Structure formats: structure tokens, C-alpha cells
Amino acid sequence: MSDAAAEAETTPRTPRERARAQTIEDIVRLGREHLATQGAAALSLRAVARDLGVVSSAVYRYVANRDELLTLLLVDAYDELGDAVDLAVNAMPPKDHAGRFKALGRAVRDWALREPARYGLLFGSPVPGYQAPAGRTSTPGTRVIYSMIGILDAAYRAGELTTAAPAAVAPSALSADLEAIRDELGLAVPDGLLANGALVWTSLFGTVSFEVFGQYGADTFSARGELFEHHLAVLAKLVGLEA
Amino acid sequence: MSDAAAEAETTPRTPRERARAQTIEDIVRLGREHLATQGAAALSLRAVARDLGVVSSAVYRYVANRDELLTLLLVDAYDELGDAVDLAVNAMPPKDHAGRFKALGRAVRDWALREPARYGLLFGSPVPGYQAPAGRTSTPGTRVIYSMIGILDAAYRAGELTTAAPAAVAPSALSADLEAIRDELGLAVPDGLLANGALVWTSLFGTVSFEVFGQYGADTFSARGELFEHHLAVLAKLVGLEA
DNA sequence: TCATGTCAAGAGCAGTGCTCTCAATTGTTT
DNA sequence: AAACAATTGAGAGCACTGCTCTTGACATGA
Numbered sequence: 404m405s406d407a408a409a410e411a412e413t414t415p416r417t418p419r420e421r422a423r424a425q426t427i428e429d430i431v432r433l434g435r436e437h438l439a440t441q442g443a444a445a446l447s448l449r450a451v452a453r454d455l456g457v458v459s460s461a462v463y464r465y466v467a468n469r470d471e472l473l474t475l476l477l478v479d480a481y482d483e484l485g486d487a488v489d490l491a492v493n494a495m496p497p498k499d500h501a502g503r504f505k506a507l508g509r510a511v512r513d514w515a516l517r518e519p520a521r522y523g524l525l526f527g528s529p530v531p532g533y534q535a536p537a538g539r540t541s542t543p544g545t546r547v548i549y550s551m552i553g554i555l556d557a558a559y560r561a562g563e564l565t566t567a568a569p570a571a572v573a574p575s576a577l578s579a580d581l582e583a584i585r586d587e588l589g590l591a592v593p594d595g596l597l598a599n600g601a602l603v604w605t606s607l608f609g610t611v612s613f614e615v616f617g618q619y620g621a622d623t624f625s626a627r628g629e630l631f632e633h634h635l636a637v638l639a640k641l642v643g644l645e646a
Numbered sequence: 647m648s649d650a651a652a653e654a655e656t657t658p659r660t661p662r663e664r665a666r667a668q669t670i671e672d673i674v675r676l677g678r679e680h681l682a683t684q685g686a687a688a689l690s691l692r693a694v695a696r697d698l699g700v701v702s703s704a705v706y707r708y709v710a711n712r713d714e715l716l717t718l719l720l721v722d723a724y725d726e727l728g729d730a731v732d733l734a735v736n737a738m739p740p741k742d743h744a745g746r747f748k749a750l751g752r753a754v755r756d757w758a759l760r761e762p763a764r765y766g767l768l769f770g771s772p773v774p775g776y777q778a779p780a781g782r783t784s785t786p787g788t789r790v791i792y793s794m795i796g797i798l799d800a801a802y803r804a805g806e807l808t809t810a811a812p813a814a815v816a817p818s819a820l821s822a823d824l825e826a827i828r829d830e831l832g833l834a835v836p837d838g839l840l841a842n843g844a845l846v847w848t849s850l851f852g853t854v855s856f857e858v859f860g861q862y863g864a865d866t867f868s869a870r871g872e873l874f875e876h877h878l879a880v881l882a883k884l885v886g887l888e889a
Numbered sequence: 890t891c892a893t894g895t896c897a898a899g900a901g902c903a904g905t906g907c908t909c910t911c912a913a914t915t916g917t918t919t
Numbered sequence: 920a921a922a923c924a925a926t927t928g929a930g931a932g933c934a935c936t937g938c939t940c941t942t943g944a945c946a947t948g949a
Contacts, residue, residue, distance in 0.1 A: 417947085417948095418946095418947085419894090419895075419946085419947070423895090441774055441775075442771070442772070442774035442775075443771070443774075444687040444773065444774050445774040445775065447935085447936065447937085448936085448937065448938090449935080449936065449937080450936095457897070457898090458897060458898050458899075459936095459937085459938090460897080460898070460899080460900095460938080460939080460940090461896075461897050461898075463937095463938075463939085464895080464896065464897080468937075468938075469936095469937065469938090520771075520774075523770075523771030523772070524771070526771075526855075526859070526861065527766075527770045527771025527859070528685070528686070528763075528766030528767070528769075528770025528771050528859060529685070529766070529859055529860065530687065531684055531685035531686075531687050531688040531763075532684075532685075532688065537863075537864065541863065545863075572876065575869065575872055576868060576869035576872055577867075577869040577872035577873055577876065579868075579869070580866070580867050580868055580869050580873070584866065598873065598876050598877075599880060601867075601873065601877070602849065602853065602876075602877045602880055602881075605849065605852040605853040605855075605856045605861075605877075606845065606848065606849035606852050606853070607852070608852050608855075608856070608861075609848040609849050609850070609851050609852015609853065609855065610845065610848040610849070610852065612769075612848075612851075612852065612855065613848045613851070616769070616770070616771060616772055617772065618769065618848075618851075620780075620784065620788075621780065623823070623827065624820075624823050624844075625819060625822075625823055626818065626819035626820040626822070626823050629818055629819055629820035630820055630823070630841065630844065633815065633820065633841050633845075634841075634844070634845045634848075637842060637845055637884065638845075641880065641884075660916080660917095661915095661916080662915075662916065662925085662926075665915095666926090690904085690905065690906085691905085691906070691907090692904080692905065692906080693905095700928070700929090701928065701929050701930070702905095702906085702907090703907080703908080703909090703928080703929070703930080703931095704927075704928050704929075706906095706907075706908085707926080707927060707928080711906075711907075712905095712906065712907090
């Protein structure tokens with residue numbers, strides 16, 4: 404236990420370590436399947452153990468407790484979403500900023516509809532009694548928003564944003580927050596744009612959540628893809644990516 | 647069981663029925679407290695029974711099962727949120743459409759921050775294995791959106807929306823959806839406005855959810871009230887309620 | 890070869906939802 | 920007032936959960 408963090412990063416050397424890593428991988432894989440089919444709150448270590456063909460207590464050799472497995476699955480899901488987003492964004496030309504933004508949005512929606520339970524773990528109500536360890540989840544958890552901010556910043560630096568820029572934010576506690584974000588990420592975008600970016604960010608996940616969580620009535624919207632495309636266009640305009 | 651639905655609506659007449667209604671009310675009250683402090687997935691009928699000073703099986707005399715209690719609490723929360731929104735909206739002059747919209751938004755945010763777990767039950771990830779009975783939850787569950795649409799429609803009919811109206815929606819499956827909504831609710835607002843209204847609706851809950859569910863980093867935004875006000879202003883502009 | 894470290898298994902505790910039976914209480918009717 | 924019937928609470932019990940501890944078997948590295 405001297406440096407568990409360090410050893411967790413190293414690739415396994417001995418056969419024992421490799422077997423152990425393989426077992427943990429199996430547990431995460433089975434956990435992911437259970438999570439995908441039944442949801443976060445229904446995730447059971449005992450069920451995972453059964454599928455692994457092992458008695459329940461044996462799982463605790465590899466995973467400290469249920470929360471630990473939840474954290475592994477959280478990181479796993481964040482990374483898969485991040486990969487899907489990166490793939491979609493990079494499939495577009497670097498200069499097509501609006502296209503990249505829309506690709507990001509569509510990738511989020513597609514992944515969420517494909518993996519509703521895992522999406523719920525990431526962006527739904529918190530699991531009672533579980534607090535995600537910021538040190539392990541913040542990096543994978545910020546990939547999507549960083550990607551979006553990157554698109555916005557690149558478009559701004561290239562001078563390719565609509566001149567109808569959002570009104571500046573008056574000096575305030577909020578502008579101080581925005582300043583801090585700009586500094587930390589080395590951004591060029593002005594306050595108003597950054598604040599609108601935050602709205603676009605939350606709006607994107609709001610729309611997706613409504614669809615995934617079934618907040619729209621069962622028969623209110625049948626053309627949900629079209630509705631999403633409309634929303635995506637409006638959001639793109641909000642940050643000046645489209646005219 | 648001949649007409650359970652009918653008898654459920656009538657006010658209790660006999661002392662037995664009154665005692666029974668009182669007990670159910672107590673169960674809902676205790677359930678609400680547990681829900682508020684521990685969250686939906688941690689709601690336990692046995693814990694409620696303990697607090698009620700009764701053995702666990704006795705609760706089943708009054709509530710069919712856990713899902714049934716969840717439904718009662720769902721309706722309870724929807725109604726409380728609806729009441730809070732109505733109160734805030736009606737505190738503004740009927741002609742101050744933008745003010746009424748913002749009051750609605752603030753009421754939603756305030757209630758959500760005051761009751762995070764109950765908000766999570768309404769707008770967070772679905773409880774695994776629980777499907778809300780649409781017949782009992784759709785009416786209380788649509789109060790807020792109907793209120794918002796009402797504000798928008800009133801402003802439109804009064805001709806007090808900014809002329810910079812959103813682009814019309816091309817004839818499509820989406821426009822058919824919007825047409826159906828307009829017909830069913832007897833609205834006057836055109837397609838583009840209605841579609842934007844849907845975005846504003848989901849965006850509002852997206853922003854609130856991010857704040858309530860802790861999706862913002864712990865220290866990314868300190869001035870969350872200001873950020874919300876900024877977003878509210880942008881959303882108001884999106885539907886032409888503000889210039 | 891032998892000691893060390895690792896492992897799976899099993900028993901067990903406390904909690905959960907839910908069902909069933911039984912006895913007592915209560916309200917209603919004769 | 921007495922008899923009846925409906926309603927209720929208690930308790931036992933089943934199957935499930937997370938988690939801990941002990942025990943015995945095994946493989947690894949010295």
C-alpha cells in the first residue's frame with residue numbers, strides 16, 4: 404500500500420499481476436453489462452460474482468466495494484463517451500467549426516440513446532450515498548466540455564464567429580469566474596461568449612436527458628431526431644457558429 | 647375493488663375511512679422526508695414503517711408496494727413544484743410576460759435547490775424497474791411546461807414578442823408534431839417559436855440539473871445565481887420575450 | 890523445498906421487498 | 920347488548936442485497 408496510485412498505472416509484469424488485471428477487467432466488463440441493462444442503482448456485486456462464476460466474497464479481492472466498482476464504471480463510461488465524441492469531431496475538417504460542434508452534439512446524443520443507463524450514471528441523479536472521487540473522475544469527465552470549448556476557442560481565434568456576438572457580462576462575481584476559466588484553460592473567447600458556451604453546454608445535455616429519461620411525453624414528439632437537429636442549430640447560433 | 651378509482655377520489659365518510667386516509671397521509675409524509683434526505687433509490691418501506699411505529703408488513707395494508715409509494719411521492723413532488731411555479735408566476739403582472747417567464751425559471755431552480763433528491767426523482771435518471779403510471783402522473787407532471795407555454799402563447803397573442811422571430815420550421819415530421827401540439831392545447835404560436843420553446847424548456851431543466859446534480863466542477867462556478875440569471879436572459883431572448 | 894502471498898469458499902450479520910397466517914381490534918348490524 | 924364481519928397489526932419466513940471474517944487450498948518466488 405506504499406504507492407498504490409503509482410502501481411495502478413504501471414503495466415502488470417508478473418503473471419500474477421496480469422491474471423489479476425484480467426480479472427478486474429472481467430469484473431468491469433460484466434459490471435458494464437449489468438449497468439447497461441438494469442441501471443446504476445440495480446448494480447449488484449453478487450450478480451457480477453455469479454456471472455463471473457465465483458462466490459460473492461471473492462470479488463472483494465479485486466474491488467474494494469460497490470462504490471469502487473461504480474467509480475471504475477464511471478471512468479469507463481466517461482472515456483467511452485469521450486472517445487465517441489473525439490472520433491466524431493475529428494471526422495470533420497478542422498476549419499468546419501460549426502460542423503465539429505454539431506458532430507459533438509450528435510455524438511453525445513447517439514451515445515446517450517445507445518447507452519441510456521450509463522448516460523444516467525454520468526448525468527442523471529446522483530447515486531445515493533455515492534460520491535465520485537474527483538481525483539479519478541474529473542479528467543475523463545471533462546473531456547466533452549473541453550472539446551466543445553476547444554471548438555469554440557478555435558473558431559473565435561480564427562475570426563470565424565458571427566459578429567452578432569453576445570452582450571458582454573458586466574463586471575461581477577460571474578465575470579471573475581469566467582476570467583478564472585479563461586486563464587486556466589488558456590482561452591481567448593470573451594466573457595459573453597464563454598457564458599453562452601456554458602448555456603449551450605447545459606442545454607445540450609438538457610435536451611439529451613429529456614429524450615433519454617423519457618421526460619417528453621410518450622407521444623408528444625415522434626420526430627425527435629429532427630427536433631434535436633433544430634435545437635442543435637439554435638445552439639450553434641447562440642455561440643455565433645452559425646449565422 | 648369494483649370501482650377503486652371512484653372511491654379513491656371521494657372524501658372519506660366513515661371514521662374507518664378517515665383513519666385510513668390519515669395513515670396513508672402519514673406514510674406519504676414520512677416517505678417524503680426520507681426521500682428528501684436520502685434520495686429515491688434509498689427509499690425503504692421498512693424504514694417508513696419504523697418511523698410510523700409499526701411493523702413493516704402493516705404498511706402494505708395501505709400502500710400496495712414500493713412503486714406505489716414512489717408514485718404517490720412523485721405526484722406529491724410534481725404538485726409542490728407546480729404550486730411553487732404558479733405562485734411565483736402569478737405574483738407578476740399578467741402583462742409582464744418576460745417577468746413571468748423568469749419567475750417560472752427562478753421558481754424551478756429555487757425548488758430544485760431546496761429539494762435536490764425530490765427534483766432528482768422527477769427529472770433525473772429513472773428509478774430502475776419503476777415505470778411511472780402515465781395516467782396518474784401526466785397531469786401534475788405537465789403543469790410547469792403548460793404554464794410556460796401559456797406565458798409564451800399569451801405574449802404572442804398580445805403581439806409583444808420581438809419581431810426577430812425564429813425561422814420557420816420546414817414542413818416535415820417535426821412540423822406535424824408541432825401542429826398536433828398546437829391543436830391539442832389550442833395555441834396560436836407558430837412552429838419556429840414552439841420549437842424554440844421546447845429548447846428553452848429542456849435548457850432550463852438542463853441548467854438546473856447541472857447545478858443540482860453537481861455536474862459543474864466543485865469550484866468552476868461560484869456565482870451560480872448570476873450564471874443562471876444570464877442563462878435565463880438568453881433563453882428569454884430565444885423565444886422573443888426580451889430584445 | 891519451503892515460506893510467503895494470494896486466492897476462493899463459506900458462514901454470518903444486517904439490511905431490503907414482499908407474502909402469508911393468525912389473532913386482536915374495530916365498526917356495523919341485528 | 921350481542922353477534923358478525925371487515926379491517927388491522929404482528930410475526931414468521933423467503934429471497935435478495937452489501938460486506939466481513941475465517942478457513943483451507945493453491946501458486947509463486949526464493
